[in-house]
Amino acid sequence: MKALFFLRHYNDIDHITPVIYKWVDLGNTCDIVLIGRSRFPNDYRIEFLRKLNGVRVAYISDLLPRLEFARWFLQTLLLIRKVRRPYLASITAALVRFYDVKKRTPVWNSTAQRLLTRSFGDTHEGAGDGVVVFDWIERNSSICVEWVAVVLSMARAMGLGTVSLPHGDSPHASQLIRRGELRLEPDTTFANAGIFDRVVVPNELCSVRFRPFMDNRKLAVLGSPRYCDEWLAKLATLMPPSPLTRSGSRLKVVIFLRKSNFSTFWEEVGEVVRIVASFPGVELMIKPHTRGGWQQSLTSDASLRRLPNVSVADDIHSIHLLNWADVIIDLATSVVFEAVKAKKPVLAGDYLHAGRSALAEYLPETELRCRDDVYRQIEKFLTHGCDDFYIEAHHQRFVKEMIDVGDADVLSRYVALLEEQGRSRSRHEQPYLDERPVNLAFG
Numbered sequence: 001m002k003a004l005f006f007l008r009h010y011n012d013i014d015h016i017t018p019v020i021y022k023w024v025d026l027g028n029t030c031d032i033v034l035i036g037r038s039r040f041p042n043d044y045r046i047e048f049l050r051k052l053n054g055v056r057v058a059y060i061s062d063l064l065p066r067l068e069f070a071r072w073f074l075q076t077l078l079l080i081r082k083v084r085r086p087y088l089a090s091i092t093a094a095l096v097r098f099y100d101v102k103k104r105t106p107v108w109n110s111t112a113q114r115l116l117t118r119s120f121g122d123t124h125e126g127a128g129d130g131v132v133v134f135d136w137i138e139r140n141s142s143i144c145v146e147w148v149a150v151v152l153s154m155a156r157a158m159g160l161g162t163v164s165l166p167h168g169d170s171p172h173a174s175q176l177i178r179r180g181e182l183r184l185e186p187d188t189t190f191a192n193a194g195i196f197d198r199v200v201v202p203n204e205l206c207s208v209r210f211r212p213f214m215d216n217r218k219l220a221v222l223g224s225p226r227y228c229d230e231w232l233a234k235l236a237t238l239m240p241p242s243p244l245t246r247s248g249s250r251l252k253v254v255i256f257l258r259k260s261n262f263s264t265f266w267e268e269v270g271e272v273v274r275i276v277a278s279f280p281g282v283e284l285m286i287k288p289h290t291r292g293g294w295q296q297s298l299t300s301d302a303s304l305r306r307l308p309n310v311s312v313a314d315d316i317h318s319i320h321l322l323n324w325a326d327v328i329i330d331l332a333t334s335v336v337f338e339a340v341k342a343k344k345p346v347l348a349g350d351y352l353h354a355g356r357s358a359l360a361e362y363l364p365e366t367e368l369r370c371r372d373d374v375y376r377q378i379e380k381f382l383t384h385g386c387d388d389f390y391i392e393a394h395h396q397r398f399v400k401e402m403i404d405v406g407d408a409d410v411l412s413r414y415v416a417l418l419e420e421q422g423r424s425r426s427r428h429e430q431p432y433l434d435e436r437p438v439n440l441a442f443g
Contacts, residue, residue: 001028001029001129001130001131001418001419001422001423002029002030002031002119002120002129002130002422003023003028003029003031003130003131003132003133003418004030004031004033004116004119004120004130004131004132004133005020005030005031005032006032006133006134006135007032007033007034007035007036007135008035008036008135008167009036010043011135011168012036012135012167013043013045013046014045014226015135015165015167015169015224015225015226016133016165016166016167016225017045017046017048017049018225018228018230018234018411019165019225019411019414019415019418020032020049021048021049021052021231021234021411022230022411022412022415023414023415023418024052024053024054026415028054028415028419029054029055030056031055031056031057031058031118031119032046032049032056032057032058033059033060033063034046034058034059034060035060044238044239044240045238060072060115061073063114063115063118064111064114068110068111068114069111071107072107072108072111072147075099075104075107075108075144075147076144076147078099079144079146080144105150108147108150109150109154111147112147112150112151113154115151116132116151116155116158116160120158120160129159129160129422129423130159130160130161130422131161131162131163131419131421131422132151132160132161132162133164133418134148134163134164134165134196135164135165135167136165136166136167136168136190136193136199137164137192137193137195145195148195149195152195152196156197160422161197161198161418161420161421161422161423162195162196162198162421163196163197163198163199163200163417163418163421164196164198164199164200165200165225166200166201166206166224166225168206168334169202169203169206169224169226169334169337169402170201170202170203170205170209170334170358171330171333171336171337171357171358171359172332172356172357172358173205173355173356173357173358173360174355174356176354176355177262177263177332177353177354177355178261178262178263179261179262179263181263186212186213187209188213190209190210191212191213193210193214194213194218196218197218198218198219198220198417198421199214199218199219199220200219200220200222200414201219201220201222202222202223202225202403202405203221203224203401203402203405204221204401204405205358205402206221207219207221220417221405222405222410222414223403223406223410223413224337224402224403224404224405224410225410225411225414226334226337227337227338227341228403228404228408228410228411230408230410231411232341235319239319239320240317242317243316243320244316244320244321244323244324246324247283249281249283249309250281250282250382251279251281251282251283251326251327251378251381251382252282252283252284252324252325252327253276253282253283253285253325253326253327253328253329253378254284254285254286254287254313254321254322254324254325254327254328254329255269255272255273255276255284255285255286255287255329255330255331256287256318256321256328256329256330256331256333256335256336257269257286257288257289257298257299257331257333258289258331258332258333258353259289260289262331262332262353262354262355263353263354263355264331264352264353264354265352265353265354266298269298270298270301271371272349272352272371272374273286273298273304273307273310274304274307275371275374275375275378276329276374277309277310279378279382282378282382284307284309284310284311285310285311285312285313285321285325286298286299286310286311286312287312287313287316287318287321288313288314289333299312299314318335322335322336322338322339325339325344326344326345326386327344327345327346327347327378327381327386328344328345328346329346329347329349329368329374330347330348330349330359331349332348332350332353332355332357332358332359336359337402337403340363340390340395340398341399341403343395344386345366345381345386346359346366347366347367347368347374347377348360348363348366348367349368349374350367350368350369351368351369352368358402359398362394362397362401362402363390363391363394363395363398364394365389365390365391365394366390
């Protein structure tokens with residue numbers, strides 16, 4: 001069976017690459033269209049996918065005529081939220097009114113038709129077997145939902161299935177986590193997922209975002225592709241050599257930061273850096289988020305950069321940092337789930353941000369509640385080492401409910417769902433496709 005995967009940024013690559021690998025490993029074929037920054041084709045996981053039999057990888061600008069791509073890009077730029085800054089709001093609104101949906105539709109239709117025909121040919125309605133896959137389409141998308149809806153509508157008319165796969169593992173157990181979020185109510189940006197035939201989430205914690213907006217039968221909880229045993233074993237064989245070497249420091253600590261739109265108490269994060277750096281024999285690396293890291297005030301703090309045992313790891317892969325570290329301090333990012341699986345100590349810095357982390361919820365022994373906790377934990381690791389950090393019952397529950405969700409054969413479940421949706425007959429028999437309206441103008 002054939003699939004068409006769209007990948008936008010590192011989160012997509014992290015979470016969907018394992019599914020593509022398994023899809024091809026079980027005898028299927030696929031096209032991958034990259035929609036994002038042009039450096040992504042050089043990512044080691046993309047290079048791995050390029051070498052697989054039955055896989056074609058291309059950047060969207062190489063698949064569309066130059067003028068058509070320019071129009072597609074400008075229309076996308078006009079509608080995505082990241083350009084709706086206060087100082088641009090009035091100009092953007094005026095442009096949207098002038099260049100309305102009637103004017104945008106021909107480009108959406110042409111580009112969608114071109115991409116779908118390239119992958120599936122001129123398939124007539126109801127006659128085709130295949131599936132079109134995006135990641136979760138919600139806030140701050142780098143493509144607009146209006147175009148995605150056109151692609152999906154055209155795909156259905158060709159007899160193809162449409163599926164939304166995860167680009168995260170829900171590191172939060174709370175909802176009001178971003179700047180400006182003040183009301184505890186369903187987040188309507190997740191209503192956009194209703195345009196897909198099926199929406200897949202890795203765990204029940206993620207499912208809460210989508211359940212208010214769709215029939216529960218549309219939502220599938222299948223486990224974490226990124227952190228399942230099968231993919232982690234494969235990933236270990238693909239990683240490029242690490243640029244990090246083991247120095248003589250007694251304790252190596254990494255702090256993973258979050259995107260700037262999350263409510264983070266940066267002054268206190270800086271104080272934690274100073275506490276950790278004050279211990280003799282400790283080496284600390286700070287990892288900015290791969291998107292928006294330049295907006296985080298902490299990484300530009302000259303007083304922190306001058307500390308002799310503190311460095312900022314801008315261009316080092318997270319997995320290399322996880323392997324290098326003895327201890328990780330986390331501000332609610334799912335990247336640390338791999339360390340938890342390996343039973344490497346992760347400290348959940350919940351008092352440093354506005355949310356409640358999944359780690360602190362499932363593994364209360366990880367939670368930092370104040371500066372005293374930070375000091376005592378670092379002192380304990382230096383004195384007694386890093387073994388036996390987790391309570392075994394807590395650790396098993398975390399793996400069972402957040403990663404495996406049933407059994408460890410996670411990737412096979414994903415492929416089975418894609419194959420089911422790709423069979424036009426089984427898809428037309430489904431009576432529960434949710435047709436509630438969505439806000440198509442905001443990605």
